[in-house]
Amino acid sequence: MSKALPIGNDATAWNGHVKGSSGYSRVLAALALAGVATFAQLYSTQAVLPLMASDLGISAAEAALSISLATVGLAVTVLPWSFVADRIGRVRAMTIGIAAATVLGLLVPMAPSVPLLLGLRALEGMALGGIPAIAIAYLNEEVTKIHTALAAGSYVAGTTLGGLAGRLVAGPVGELWGWRAAALAVSLLAAVSAVLFLVLVPKQRRFSPAPALGFRAALGTLRGHSTNPKLVALYLQAFLLMGGFVAVYNYLGFRLHAEPFGLPATLVSLIFLAYLSGTVSSRWGAGLTIKFGRLNVLLAGIGIMSAGLALTLVDNLIAILVGLVIFTGGFFAAHSVGSGWTGAIATTGRAQAASLYNLSYYLGSSVIGWAGGLAFQALGWPALAWSVIGLACTTAAVTAVVHHRPRRSAS
Known part of the structure; x- marks a missing residue:
């Protein structure tokens, strides 16, 4: 990870990672991986809803709650997560959110009952609520102003790949081995992306904790x-x-x-x-x-x-x-x-x-x-x-x- 400014330096003198620099490339790669980790998990069950409904003996609408509750969980926690990130830092908040969601995602395939399954999916969405907004705030602080739009585009590109991966990985795996194996496969993909995010993301240099x-x-x-x-x-x-x-x-x-x-x-x-x-x-x-x-x-x-x-x-x-x-x-x-x-x-x-x-x-x-x-x-x-x-x-x-x-x- 890139090093923070030495104590005593004025962080405002540094204008952010510029396009073409190592730090800029690492910011883009890390946020793209965060997008994959987030949106692969968020939509992981969508491609296997019929298999889930058949296996658990529930209706299609009940199976679809595994998507809806995760999305609702994300929506209701984006604001609380933003205040947490203002206090503890963008990278730390994203790290906690991705790690928690990955653990919960790995537990989903083992859920013995429908209520527990849906509860885990809601909690997974709540953990992921910290990623989308904090990622944008992070790059606006750490990337030079003229290139923030391009960096945001790279993050959104990662979210599209994540959403697509969550569907395309789950579908074939689910058809072969069932929806639980599909959910596990997507969670493992998200776990790998989360680890790579932690390795690549540069430390913050322009963040100041808010009171x-x-x-x-x-x-x-x-x-x-x-x-x-x-x-x-x-x-x-x-x-x-x-x-x-x-x-x-x-x-x-x-x-x-x-x-x-x-x-x-x-x-x-x-x-x-x-x-x-x-x-x-x-x-x-x-x-x-x-x-x-x-x-x-x-x-x-x-x-x-x-x-x-x-x-x-x-x-x-x-x-x-x-x-x-x-x-x-x-x-x-x-x-x-x-x-x-x-x-x-x-x-x-x-x-x-x-x-x-x-x-x-x-x-x-x-x-x-x-x-x-x-x-x-x-x-x-x-x-x-x-x-x-x-x-x-x-x-x-x-x-x-x-x-x-x-x-x-x-x-």
């Missing part, structure tokens, strides 16, 4: 962020775009499984490979912010996302799959910019600012991801697709108006 905040002070910090129009616009973007994104992935499988396509479930599950376009676009989009600015790249990502989704309206399998890849790439490009921008705008309470972004992100996943099904069931795929495009256009309009400011604003 312990009372309840009023904590509310004041959150109130300041939630009344900042620029941050609120980004929180709205996270809520609407993530909600629409999850709704598309939740219900596109139903469309492809039904006529006129009639694809088997095994092939339908491969649509998650479209996540690879997000792995590329999250870093690519973040890198373009240096040349074109965050606002322009974010709006371009939203436009690409909408265009890709419009392609899925065609009753042609190739057009739908190409559209899904474009849609996914556009979403992750926009998300990588938005998530990194919160830390750049918030000069104080960065961890809390990022936590509010993640809270909005996962609330959107829960609320709109579910509500999109109402449109789909009532009026079919076109209603869902046009609804999500409408949400994307609303996001673009609000973001453009709020962030169209003089150049002195963060961009």
